[in-house]
Amino acid sequence: MSTTSPEHPTAASDVVVESLIAALGDRVSLAESEREAARHDRSGYVSDGVPLAVVTPETIDDVQAVMRIATATHTPVVVRGAGTGLAGAAVAGHGEIVLSMLAMNRLLEVSRDDEYAVVQPGIINADLNEQLAPHGLWFAPDPASRAISTVGGNIATNAGGLLCAKYGVTREAVLGLKVVLADGRMLELGHRTVKGVTGLDLTALMIGSEGTLGVVVEATVRTRRLVPGAIAVISATFGSVEDAARASAVITASGLTPAVMELIGESALRHIAAHLGLPATGGSQLIVQFDGPGALAEADAALTSITSLGGIAVLSSDPVEAERLFALRRSFHPSIAVLGTVLIEDVCVPRSALPAMFATIGEIEARYGIEIPTVAHAGDGNLHPNFVFEGPEVPAEIWAAADEMFLAALRLGGTLTGEHGVGLLKRRWLRDELGEDQLELQRQLKRVFDPLGILGPGKVFGA
Amino acid sequence: MSTTSPEHPTAASDVVVESLIAALGDRVSLAESEREAARHDRSGYVSDGVPLAVVTPETIDDVQAVMRIATATHTPVVVRGAGTGLAGAAVAGHGEIVLSMLAMNRLLEVSRDDEYAVVQPGIINADLNEQLAPHGLWFAPDPASRAISTVGGNIATNAGGLLCAKYGVTREAVLGLKVVLADGRMLELGHRTVKGVTGLDLTALMIGSEGTLGVVVEATVRTRRLVPGAIAVISATFGSVEDAARASAVITASGLTPAVMELIGESALRHIAAHLGLPATGGSQLIVQFDGPGALAEADAALTSITSLGGIAVLSSDPVEAERLFALRRSFHPSIAVLGTVLIEDVCVPRSALPAMFATIGEIEARYGIEIPTVAHAGDGNLHPNFVFEGPEVPAEIWAAADEMFLAALRLGGTLTGEHGVGLLKRRWLRDELGEDQLELQRQLKRVFDPLGILGPGKVFGA
Structure with missing residues (x-):
């Protein structure tokens, strides 16, 4: 992570920004207002400085291009949806690339018979449910922010909401994910079936990982039939x-x-x-x-x-x-x-x-x-x-x-966070809940996905 | 893994067996019939030779002692429940320690108000439901083998069964786990609450890992109220x-x-x-x-x-x-x-x-x-x-x-295995479903948990 001030980017930062523009053109924004906005979320936390650029990919290829540049230049990347997070995981700081998923916001496929939908991560919860309604389906996770939050954000935090005691949290509503790794490779995790035990459940591991393991670029979500009756x-x-x-x-x-x-x-x-x-x-x-x-x-x-x-x-x-x-x-x-x-x-x-x-x-x-x-x-x-x-x-x-x-x-047998995540705000208590051994194991798992530590550095697991 | 024949154990095997007996006494069996039985499960697969010993721990301390000995001597360990597996993950071979969880078979705690139960892994599905019934509760995962299969085995394979289309698979029924790692340390994963997003979801990662990541020694499972009506x-x-x-x-x-x-x-x-x-x-x-x-x-x-x-x-x-x-x-x-x-x-x-x-x-x-x-x-x-x-x-x-x-x-958009697991039988198709990159990533995650490769060697991820 660069230590220069944003007002005077080093040649290295210039190289990163030039590479991004060469690869993604006008999907890279250097506008002060956009970079400044990415310093905030709804946690009250504000980052230490202005990020390098806000990149808004339109395709999976775009995301892969960004991650290849980030890996080649060791530049940190903060993945961001609607910025409604309450723990700071989507807050981007000095020297970081913001990967805004808001333009990848389409419903790609619906299967009424198999009760699933394939969506891009930037789709807004309320928009998804509006588009599912004509199929007689709905997506259950409903954080209080559902009018403005994204499904990708739901996945990042394993969001719950008002309905989850009866209808489950996000983990119960995701069958499979496409994920771009820190080095730009893409993995397809999970499946379209309601059951499946081939290998380790990396879909579940990704859900709630707050942008620290990879970039979710597509999700196959389980939908439910609209409830009839009173x-x-x-x-x-x-x-x-x-x-x-x-x-x-x-x-x-x-x-x-x-x-x-x-x-x-x-x-x-x-x-x-x-x-x-x-x-x-x-x-x-x-x-x-x-x-x-x-x-x-x-x-x-x-x-x-x-x-x-x-x-x-x-x-x-x-x-x-x-x-x-x-x-x-x-x-x-x-x-x-x-x-x-x-x-x-x-x-x-x-x-x-x-x-x-x-x-x-x-x-x-x-x-x-x-x-x-x-x-x-x-x-x-x-x-x-x-x-x-x-x-x-x-x-x-x-x-x-x-x-x-x-x-x-x-x-009382409880947990630090039911649905908001750890982000920056709860890092200091993570050890109290997980214990030292588990925290160290989790950090090692993070390093398997992201050996350079460029995905959301400092988030969840500490600096 | 030793290459000697079971009839002529090397000094090294002797040392392992002596250490086990010194630590666990009569909970270590060298009986030919028990060792021979552990070469089989219900997959039809038979291992290449007779394992070193069958250890039947009664406490978490016992399990930790076995794993410390296994790590110190680089001896492979195969965790085993009732042996009803259909893919070979519980089949123990030549030079391996069998860790039989059948004596750790108690229901430790029930909360009717919070709809959970704390169980040891060797409890039989049918026994658990019999003990839960007076509390008005039941445990939903019901593999066809429920009269003889263990909850630990359900967890190892993420078991489904006849009822899971409506009532969910094992992953949906487990809130938290105590797990002994390959080196004998114990971790407490998950929680007793119905929601929780503190750190990576290692509970979900353990479920369906078929004995390759750690030894489940206790589980907090979600129970359901007995369904009234017709x-x-x-x-x-x-x-x-x-x-x-x-x-x-x-x-x-x-x-x-x-x-x-x-x-x-x-x-x-x-x-x-x-x-x-x-x-x-x-x-x-x-x-x-x-x-x-x-x-x-x-x-x-x-x-x-x-x-x-x-x-x-x-x-x-x-x-x-x-x-x-x-x-x-x-x-x-x-x-x-x-x-x-x-x-x-x-x-x-x-x-x-x-x-x-x-x-x-x-x-x-x-x-x-x-x-x-x-x-x-x-x-x-x-x-x-x-x-x-x-x-x-x-x-x-x-x-x-x-x-x-x-x-x-x-x-057709499906998967190799809906509920039996990969074990030995489906290893050759794992790459077809996961792809090379994901398979290698899964192997690396396995090494984080088990750097010496002593837990179920050769199972799921290949030799």
Whole structure:
């Protein structure tokens, strides 16, 4: 990685840029605005400097050409989709090539009979589902950013989202991948069949690898048939977040399978109410959606649990009214963003540990004298505690509070990150979860794919 | 790997055996019968010689002690469960240590609320489900050998079975693993949460690695709630296997989700009838089971498709009668085993390609003048063509016919092995499916885990 300042590129940087332009022409941008934009994602992290160039390949050949140049010149490459990442893996710095996959955004093939689709990585989740709908199919991974995030980004982070407790995470939705390696060779991993055990499962290894092993240039994804029948949504208010968390744990423990189960913590609900100009009623909100033929029967059973645990609930099977009930949840991020800089966290615990995890967050709030507005995908034990602060840098005391929270999640049998990934933000805790031996083994596996260390250097595994 | 004959062990082999006995006492067996038994599995393959010893560890410490000795003495180790494998990965040869996991067979922990169980690898599938039933839970992977196969073996091959079109393969049922590496260190992979993206997904990489990367000593598996409600089974006779295959493809393409959909080919059905002393009615049989609250409605819809495609069908929702309908399918292996030596194959194609794959098998039968009795898990496009021959060795012409079949499956977008694994039997086709670059990369990944090449040497990746 070059150490020169971006204002005064060395001959070496010039050579890289000239090689890229010679090979890819106007698919290479040196525009200051584009290079500057690639220093950011949604993590709040900003890289140390401006990358060399933003290359926007249109074909697999283009990607291979970029990687051959990168390998020949030992130039680092950061693969980037829509830049909606929340951990910093797509943030590009000084001396790096940005490989933007946004122009490789087509749906290439659909098989309704075999329930798969072949897509380029830059396709936006919402666009894919719009194009699949006429075939009676949909793609289940649905991060909150689905209107603007890419399937390639889903694959990079093994994205989850609101629906994954019932419909699975990205790993369960990918059958095969075409991947360009650091040296420009292309591999075809996996298959189009629903089963297959020929050799090691490198498809699964790529999913969640955050751009550190190779560049995904095509994906065969599993699609699902659009669910016929009703939906039913319950929105319930509880006096405390622990009560709401207990109700969510009871709902899953009773064998019901919500398609969506979102929990809004107490301070989160207060900020949402303020943001929307609603009266501050206090307490915590649980929103549960069921779908499929048994939706109403399941919702009735859940309603019984909710009211017996002290929740005050409304049930609706009208899609418009249901959407209105979810509006509270969707207003969370805008309501917090106005308060200051936000560090969005992502711990995941066994579902039954949700009440304990919320209690721990409450203790940390009290001890540090801070608010940690929190929402959770309660169906799979995944919490998004938000730390709010002034200015661009995360203050030491916020890191200290986050550190306590991470270690508490690990103690409860949980994990640092349920769906956002490690990127830059969680590297310091990676050893706590994996242990020294596993971390070193993972670094060795990374070196097999990328011996020069040019793919996302410093991301996930450290410098 | 030693080249001495087992009758005259070298001093080196003596040293290994003495070290094992010193560390593990009577958990080391030198009995000829046990060592001889470990030369076999259900693939028909027999190893080149008798292994050094059969070690049956009772604890993780025992496994670590064995692997430390193996590493110190560069002695190969073959990990073995119940020996029900169909590809030869658990076959132990001359100079090798057999690590039998059968004594580590306990259910250690169950969480009903979080729907997981912690098990030792030697637990038998059927025993696990018997112990889970009082908790209202079950473990979905159900290879045909479930009465005698181990969960560790399921993990080694990423086992599927009859139910996996609806309920997923082993990879979808494993949350985390404890693995002892070749050098005796232990890693804890994965987690107890339903989501988690901290670092590379080594849990998924281990699943299906057939004993080549490490020794699984504990698994946290995802369990499911026992399905309430009715079952409904359809058994339908078609004039030809292509017609039956077309019906199965129509059933899945129409959005129905059978829990089980088994297809019995024409010569397979003839041999089953002869074996059971039934009149030979000819044709092909399709058996479809639905479960859950919508079972009967789904079965009615499937019945309409089946009869419109020329099938003659009976429908039953009586569990005893349903079991009788499945008896035909269960008689397949016994009916073929009496004919001679059997090579059980395992190709998988996209479901819509099932009719084409059956047609290709028919052409190969005609051209070679042989019968290839075939059954299929039609819900996921997985065929088990059986090659029958005289004597212990696979004749060259059978290999040639199998070779044509494998390449046809690959041409149809399929894979060499849907659920049995590569082991020894399918190594020669691995390059055809993976390509040279991916095969070499997989070998390098294997070396990261096992630099001395002592775990299952020669298995999957070749000598």
